[in-house]
Amino acid sequence: MEEERLDSTFKKERRRKNKKKEIEAMASEKRLEAGDEGEGSRKRRRKEKLLEEAAEDGGPRAVGIDSEIDGRENEEDSNQNGGADAARARDVDSVNPPDDVEMEPNGEEAMRKIRKKKKKTQLAKEAARAGNRGVCYLSRIPPHMDHVKLRQILSQYGEIQRIYLAPEDPAAQVKRKRAGGFRGQGFSEGWVEFAKKSVAKRVANMLNGEQIGGRKRSSFYYDLWNIKYLSKFKWDDLTEEIAYKNAIREQKLALELSAAKRERDFYLSKVDQSRALSSIEERLKKKQRSQEGSVKSPEQLVSQPVAKVIRQFPKATGC
Secondary structure (H helix, E strand, O other), X not given: OHHHHHHHHHHHHHHHHHHXXXXXXXHHHHHHHHOOOOHHHHHHHHHXXXXXXXXXXXXXXXXXXXXXXXXXXXXXXXXXXXXXHXXXXXXXXXXXXXXXXXXXXXXXXXXXXXXXXXXXXXHHHHHHHHHOOEEEXXXXXXXXXXXXXXXXXXXXXXXXXXXXXXXXXXXXXXXXXXXXXXXXXXXXXXXXXXXXXXXXXXXXXXXXXXXXXXXXXXXXXXXXXXXXXXXXXXXXHHHHHHHHHHHHHHHHHHHHHHHHHHHHXXXXXXXXXXXXHHHHHHHHHHHHHHHHHHHOOHHHHHHOOOOOOOOOOOOOXXX
């Protein structure tokens, strides 16, 4: 009896193993056919495996494991749903952020802010440099000297930023050319801006009243410097003065042009009036001629005999 019972248990165990293998083969075939590697298929395979292991141990254990697996699945589903809700809430917050939270600037705004900040720093540095600059005034510019030669001479004393030479009066230039003098462009006065105030003061004190020098063959070798340092004078003041003078000159030109235009319009109007009057006179003369022609035609005037005029003179009588 004991041998028969052992044989029956062995046969049951073998059938259970064969059934397990068949189930695994069918599941693998289904996975290959469907290609489903999702979360549901993994849970199902895990559940089948646990159920098979529990079936070997006994029925009540299988029922307990089944209920435990269902509880785990429900818990995982609730966790997934909670995670999805949290992600959805984060998306909503990113689309509609609260009032107390500021949105982070994007790349373009950040680059714009950086460029603006750099520009401000550059402007501040330039303003500081401009405040440290000094301007010297030259009351006379020798003939044959221009801004290039002046920069070449004064740059050996310090760094020069800008030079402005005012051109001389055109009438004086014409007079000088007629007298046989220098025929090039002449300058009446000039301003030189140095990079440092101390350099400008030193150059003005050192060169004022001194001989220009240089090469002896130069035309301004024996000329003297007439240079002065302008305290509390900025280059902007010079540009403002030049702009003011240019505005006045343009205003004068506009007034002259408007006066010339008025004269031209007056002359043209008078010319039109004279033409109209002359045309009226011509029409009146033609009308008079036509009226005279209608009274007496030229043929009638020719056909009529011309009356002879006989003059009688008194005869002289003798005494």
